[in-house]
Amino acid sequence: MAVKDIVKYPDPRLKVTSDSVYQIDKYILQTIKDLSDTLDAYPHTVGIAAPQIGITLRIIIIDASKKRNCRDNHGKLVLINPEIYSYDGLLQFREGCLSIPDFTANINRAKEVSVCYYDTAFKRQFVKASDFEAVLLQHEIDHLNGVLFLDRVISKRTDLFRRKKYI
């Protein structure tokens, strides 16, 4: 059991593009174990990306089943080199991030995503996720590209009200 410290912004590791994983070795398996233990240590946290524990490799773990009343989900999933290959629909969700404590914001995301990835046996897999789990996948995959939810914040007021023109 190794719960790692969470890397917090402005740590530069959160803003880089992470490297692909080319083979499963002891180091990768240990990283996955550490990520999993760290994710499990936070009851209100539903996903984690390797850069959040300081390892800039393309590995994420999601667990949408930790959310109350989340009907459609694939449970706890380890995704290596995940790639979103299709997006559909639009959904707004209030997101928070372990790496940016005490701040949440409304973010627009695709309502459905299809993702290809490698599993822990380095076998190619596909997953189609919707709603909360789709938001979660997009948030974590953003981490692998150095994108934080702060990059996608939408202002509340301009989101709600189209501005009148005053002449």
Next chain:
Amino acid sequence: MKSKKNYYALAFICEDQPGIVMKVSRILLDNNFNIEDSSSTLLEGIFSMILIVSLEETMSSLQIKKAFAPLVESLKLSLSVRKLNSVKHEKADSSNQRYIISVYGSDKPGIVYNITKVLAYKNINIVDLQTKVIGDETNPVYMMILEILLPVSIDSNWEKDLYDISKQLNININIKHVDSYEM
């Protein structure tokens, strides 16, 4: 209260024009203020800014007003200054349930009062509120969006009371629980 910094609430109201924020923040910078929290928006052509600022040294409200005096004059802005005894940072706290309520209907007096009366009686705290008249001149529609935090103990009737008052006022209401998770 954090360290021994001094905190002030500054409210600026001004006919809208480009450059207001730049001019205000320049004076804050020149006087070593930090902007800790702020909200600014354009309301019917009036730019309104509320800033919570901090300062290591002490300045009286009068001194702050003097620092802004030339700007008050040139932009014809109104400024209010209030020294704060303490500040509370809003934490992402999962013990209070958070909801977004949207209310809309034909414009009529009392929408804001009647909805917020229910909330006040139930001891529900409003953390954000925005209203706007939308629609056209013949059919104005009043729109209000509130973000609320429920007290830890709340009677389960609060939603029903809001639906009931909305029915009486013949307006529509929508109550959404805001779930926020860390990812």
